[in-house]
Amino acid sequence: MNESESCIVDLTRTLLKDGPKFLSHTLVITKSNAYLRPTVGAMMFCVVYIVVGGFLSSLAAYLLVVSTQYDLSIFVGGFGIAIGAFGIMLIQPFLRRVSFNKTSGVFDNRKDRNVKLHHIVSLQINNKIIQRKNALSYACYELNLLTLHGRRINILNHNNEDQLENDAVLLSMFLGVELKDYRREIIL
Amino acid sequence: MGKIREIFFGFLLAFSTSAFAEEAGSFKQTIAAFSESVDGFFNDYTGWFVGLIFKSVPIGDVGFPIIVGWLLLAALIFTLYFGFVQFKRAGMAIDIVKGKYTDPNSKEDGEVSHFQALTTALSGTVGLGNIAGVGAALAIGGPGATFWMIVCGLLGMASKFCECTLGVKYRTVLPSGVISGGPMYYLSQGLAEKGLGGLGKVLAVGFALMCILGALGGGNMFQANQAHAMLTYAFDVPSEYGVITGLVLAALVFSVIVGGMPSIASVTEKIVPWMAGLYIGMAVIVIIANIDQVGAAFSAIFAGAFTGAGVAGGFIGALIQGLKRATFSNEAGVGSAAIAHSAVKTKEPITEGLVSLLEPFVDTVVICTMTALVITIAGLNVGPFDGSGLTGVTLTAASFTETAGVFKYLLALAVVMFAFSTMISWSYYGLKAWTYLFGEGKKIELAFKMMFCVFVVIGATIQFGAVIDFSDAAIFAMSIFNIIGLYFLMPIVKKELASFIARVKSGEIKTYEK
Structure with missing residues (x-):
């Protein structure tokens, strides 16, 4: 494999094709722990x-x-x-507890391999338009993380832009990493 | 001890069933009274509207609805104006679907493959119109109605081509970033470009109003009602228990249209093509199993088309039923398809118009004909064709069951799934019209969605009568506003077609052989 190619990570791309048309999770931060709480709706x-x-x-x-x-x-x-x-x-x-635990020093989303918190390089906000044949199209937003080794993992994926922005800022402060905004105008 | 338990349970069961029977009786009366009052309401307050839309002119001893002639004439005019585009450009439409004009290396994010586009389009065309609609057409119009359905399907291809091209050309990006298109937009913007802004606005508002009523009637109540009618036929479920069917369907529709859960929409999109395949598969089995009767069935269809034997009004009666049910099934000229097609990802509106013209062919010429053959072969639909015997979904189901008893269960499954997916589609059409009239906004949209869910329960609960007349009238009324606009805008479509063909010929639009 070409080494230079293997290092290219396109941060402008979204990770998930789909996304809900509602606020699915909010971020809750305690002293040494940050976790995602599903919304009642x-x-x-x-x-x-x-x-x-x-x-x-x-x-x-x-x-x-x-x-x-x-x-x-x-x-x-x-x-x-x-x-x-x-x-x-x-x-x-929704029942899966996704957490960033400073005590154990790991990010655990109960899906991917755990990531050590000090391996998280940055957070990114991406946007996308979800289109369906038989439903109104809508905007959806992702909050993703990038690791030292070039892995990208999705943290949040919903259509409440303000809440996602707010959670992203809080999480970047909690983790002490840079937050990058890759939202762009999407022309269909 | 065992005996005591047996007696106790026997007593409990006897008591509970008698109490249940009493309650069921009163429940039945309540539902019947509710049904009657809703039917009465529609009759009293919307009877004039139905009468106006289906106003007839006497032809011989039968009344010919002007609206049916309106749709037929429009399809004929579009066919002639576009130079028989549905026949001359059918090959090009198939090539577009096959991806001949798409660079295989430039696939964008979220873009569906042409195979996916084709399956989505085909599955969207198969629905209760093909099952219940054909059953109703043949019960009232005799086998000859099939011929007129085919004619309507072939001519309707040109209407669909015209409206779907305009749907994409005049689509709008709303402030929220949502793409919205359909007759509301091409009527107002397209006619404004021609200096007829006032007329365009009136037509757009009229269309949007009728679209909301059509969504609540044919796209909702009719679907829920026929889904329960199918359960009644297949499993002897009492008709008064439609409220349960309605509540279950409404809860599921609610979670999709209000919740916006992506995986649910994906599952629905994935299941429906399988249901369409299941239905077509069953029809093919019935036809092959009775292959020796197919010739006779076609003879009955052609003979009935021109003689209308046993049909009220003779061949005119058969023609009316054929045209009415074909329009209900393929929606050509109605304008609803233009709403769905406007969301497509394409830079060339004409390509979507060309792809869309295949839909009435598959829907009406192929699938409705298959249903009609199944019904005609079964021989359960006998004259006089006045709709007093088996009709609608029950006639179709009974005809399938003649070949294999298990088909009624598979059909029940398919009907429920089709009804559900059609309700989702029409909730989208209705919502587009609703937001066009009242603007975007969470509360405004939620009001429509809640109303839509309530109508699912009403549709499954009440008996047909004035309600279905009203549903039919609203869908046909959409075509009045839509077609007037199409007449003004058809030169734009002709220009787009000529430009596309010229660019293909000159090599500006590249072709990619597979």
């Missing part, structure tokens, strides 16, 4: 699926007991399990 939308899935599964069980309509029970139950499982899958990222 974000959790609510996942809970809708779990509730609907649970309701349909219960309805299927009820139908199985009071009637002999096995086909309807299977149909309703199948939908219920699928929707409920989907809700559980959706809520999982």
